[in-house]
Amino acid sequence: MQLSAVLLIAAATLASAETITTTQPSPEEIEKARATAVPLSPTSHVKGLAFDRFIQIWLENTDFDDAANDPSLKKLAEQGITLTNFWAITHPSEPNYVAAVVGDEFGMDNDDFWQLPSNISTVADLLDTRGISWGEYQEHLPHAGFQGFYYKNQETGADDYVRKHNPLVIENSVTDSNIRPHQIKNFTSFEKDLREHKLPQWSFVTPNMTNDGHDTDITFSGKWSLDWLTPLLQNKYLTRDTLILLTFDESGTYSIPNRVFSLLLGGAVPRRLRGTKDDTFYTHYSAISTVSANWRLPSLGRWDCGANIFKLVADKTGYVNYEVDTTNLYLNHTYPGPLSDDPTPNWNVPLTGHERCSAGQGILHKVKRTWGHLKPTYDYTTPFPIDEKHNINTGVKFWKPKRHHGH
Template sequence: MFTKQSLVTLLGGLSLALAQTSSEEYPSLAEIRAAQATVQPYSPVSNVQGLAFNRFVNIWLENTDFDVAADNEHLAELAKKGLLLKNFWAVTHPSEPNYCASAGGDTFGMDNDDFHQIPANVSTIADLFDTKNIAWGEYQEAIPYPGYQGYRYPETGANDYVRKHNPLILFDSVTQDALRLRQIKNFSSFYDDLEHRRLPQYMFITPNMTNDGHDTNITVSGAWTWRFLTELLENDYFTNDTLIMLTFDETDTYEIDNNVFTFLLGGAVPKNLRGTQDDTFYSHYSVIASLSANWGLPSLGRWDCGANLFSWLAEKTGYVNYEVDTSNLYMNQTHWGPLSDDDYSEYYAGWPVPATEASCSAGHGILSTVKQTYKNLTATFNYTTPFPYDSRSGNNVGVKYSRTLKNGKVESGISQ
């Protein structure tokens, strides 16, 4: 005879079993159809109060130079409603390592858009959120079912959904957890979660390859963004206490600096900052650091550790951001590592060791799992700087940075 608890356990196990989907690069159509019929999305909710915002929405478009995006009428009009981050930088080229960096705080040497499965002992932002049970989710337009791990969909013909634009699907610590997998969903789930008021506190939103501009242009991606956001901005449930960031994965031109058009919207943007611009140096790593500072979360101990925080959030925490001399900064390459194809970076079999002792810019130390995993090992890079650099390859070397603390003390450095 089943007890109530045993029934709950059985049903829970059944739902997880159904979510164990293929981890193949190109699963068969039969596997895809079977998963579509059985795998259900999972939509956890939470209400952990933050210092500056209670929900963060991360929306990425593709491969556009700053000036081209700034000249788009739709994006320019939306930026006027919020705060333009004039000095926001992608961290490398091509696309996938930027998405990887947004979730793992590092590129691990990735210089390609290949099919990657990053080992489960590498922590991500999902692990940071779990320390305080902050609900998170990804919404990937055209993904065929929750947690689909294939390289693309459909597998032939024109591009639509692609794995390389899905940050957390790259990490085994997510894909080997059936419950986490079901938090990576499509746009139908987004609108269903919106209607039923079960949106997570952190979400990453990726349009398909047409709407994000990758296979089209800024006219298409700007128009999509306008249609997607204007209605949502009128929805109090979505907008109140929410910080929405619209950015690009990288510039289209590799030979120029990787400064990408970025703005913040939503009810969490202070009224006195709306319609203005912020010249503080930020990168994709600043987002992880700002999330950590906002909710009192630890750092991954990677390039998020020293990254600047969103300026008004930094003021709330007492942290002083660095000024970075970008005249000699490009952020167009990444450091050596195991995910390199020896193209834009150098292949090296060893996985970079994160910092384990620093307090980091968010001020809450390093994730305990990271400290345990890499105990007594020396950090591979100087993860406490406000931008990534690599002395071995010379990438981003010779860049000056400084800040003046509230006691008048000046701290400065140069990457070398």
Template sequence: MFLSLFTIAFSASTVFASTWPSPPEQTTIKLSPSEISASRASAPTLSPTSNVEGKAFDRIIQIWLENTDYDTAARNSDMKWLATQGILLTNFWALTHPSQPNYLAAVGGDTHGLDTDDFYAVPANISTIVDALDTKGISWGSYMEGMPFAGFQGDRYVNQENGRNNYVRKHNPLILYDSVTSNATRLSLVKNFTSLDQDIQRNFIPQWSFITPNMTSDGHDTGLPHAASWTRNFLTPLLENKSFNANHTLILLTFDENEKYPTQNHVFTLLLGSAIPSALYGTHDATFYTHYSVLSTVEANWGLPSLGRWDCGANIFQLVANLTSPRYVNWDVETKNLYFNSTYPGPLSKHRYQAEWPRPETKEACAAGYGVLEQVKRAWGEGEGGRKYTWPYPVDEASGNNVGGSATRAGQSVTVASTPSPTSIQFLVSRAVYDAIMSWR
């Protein structure tokens, strides 16, 4: 067994070998216990509210769990029960591996080549979904279980009683962006579960929120049975809570990535909450979606501009697409040869570093139909995107990333007929072996 795994690893490392420049050194933020204690006592928290009506929902709450294959989640009894309370998205895909690039992309629309969980900060001229939300005064915030205080920028914070991993920065998407961390008001909106409890009690839950359980609760350090049980226990009372699950609330429950890295990155995802008509409880939606679809859905729901990244062409949740005028038609994507288990070269890549940040798409109306955010245009100017951002899924022909797929709709078709990416070879190895392969690239 060891020999076969070693042979696979050696062969893959040979395929991956290339000459890429070394990325710049990154600086990790570490605070001493005394600094954390002082900051905890003085860090401000804000809980603004708003009431901007959307097409299908007036509030969206995202909850992310960790590292689980679709079939594994689908067999779990707690996940099965939760599926009876809403819509199961049977064709939902994560974007790459490891965890951090999925979180990064979920709010900014691109991985920018990120292929590690290392400490990175995205420059302030790269916009996020909160920039779009701010254009209409839509309240937003995030809640991180185990984070010591609002706006904490350290790499991690362990459980002070047992020393276990608790909060980790890599699972906190907004804190990865300088456009958030350079703004004291925005930092005060990146809060912990103490604030979540308080905001529920005071009816201060924002219209857009991102919830990350700690490393125990989300299954990262414990596995799916624990995460699924925690999630059911967490959500069951909250589904009945009118402060959390107010009228027209959409709750998205998903996983950052699957467990078996070299296989197709298909993840179990549910739509829950009062925005789901009871007639749709226990139903399935087989439309092709990715984490980028959450961005395009939020934009279409509230009439927001695109970031000009992969949100530009991403399919919109049918729940919202049905209410657009004219009605938006989603792409049918052939996923047989698509894996979404690697990323392309870029400025955040450790293994295939390219210094230049790709320009966003600023000429198109994008999927939501409201054009591109004005501050993006001001920062980057008018022009075509540096990647195929109008496509329904991320693809990069130059590096062979996610090639071999096709998409069609209403007489239109797009195809990338090429040799699949080397990292898309379908074989099973352990996470440790895969990590070793990646470190040799």
């Protein structure tokens, strides 16, 4: 596909999105949609190197120290590994969610209604290469595959579900399908899938705007996390060989480095490592590179390519993570792109050559076929985004440590 065609698709997609940003469907419309929006729960049993199921749960807008000192999260930390050097990508919320499933945020510096064109591949495409089941669980999503901008609590009027916290519904490569939207479900479906042993091997969990701390605070979201996770961590079906990432979309203070409190929990965490800390540098892109390395999947060729892999998996593959001097790193704003308030005309082009990204399985064939005739926009092999043209994150030192003999 030529670049002009790529841009035409994107322009048409974004233009159509603008017409449906402001209204909430009526209860009658929701009930009518529920009749055909049947949740789907595909399952699979593909063995991974370090875990067989990956669940990530996102909370909202909290500085690292505030989360680390929360009593509820401290209790959870005793059961897992605290990632002390985990970074969000930018501000505000939506670009972080998008980045975690497509490997880029395309300059997004707002929480607007977006639909990414269908030629942007996602983590779902990676998982599908090996038949690994996936799904999303969005609290108070009115029905499976709902694509609206928001849905308020019909009794209290509180903000419950918001599209900006639902990363896969923002991708046309997901919503254009007749099947994929049915795998984006609510918490009622989570409870049913758990009860019937039909949880997918990859899932993204978003609490509502109250429980995730967006409209409350860390005390509330921390307690919700402890209350919600405690019985799940005791459920042998869910936790067996499962890695749970509990993290935050971004820091609450925009002027400080965008480091966020994160925990690894679940049965895939060895007992000897529970209650410990991991100081390795990670970003939201590491969630993609880790999943790719664990299941021997390709890369999207974007910022997931060079992203560090969670040590649990890196130790299994022999991959040596980058070390990063974060003294001058902030990751608190985006680089220019087609989704910014001051948009550029072109979409970022991923790597499509023979690069061996951190996961070690090359680039997704679909990405190579779509973008291979174009020059990559960035050197995506770095552990965090660097834009030399606009002097973003330049000068931050990173290096590969020498491996010890015999390891």
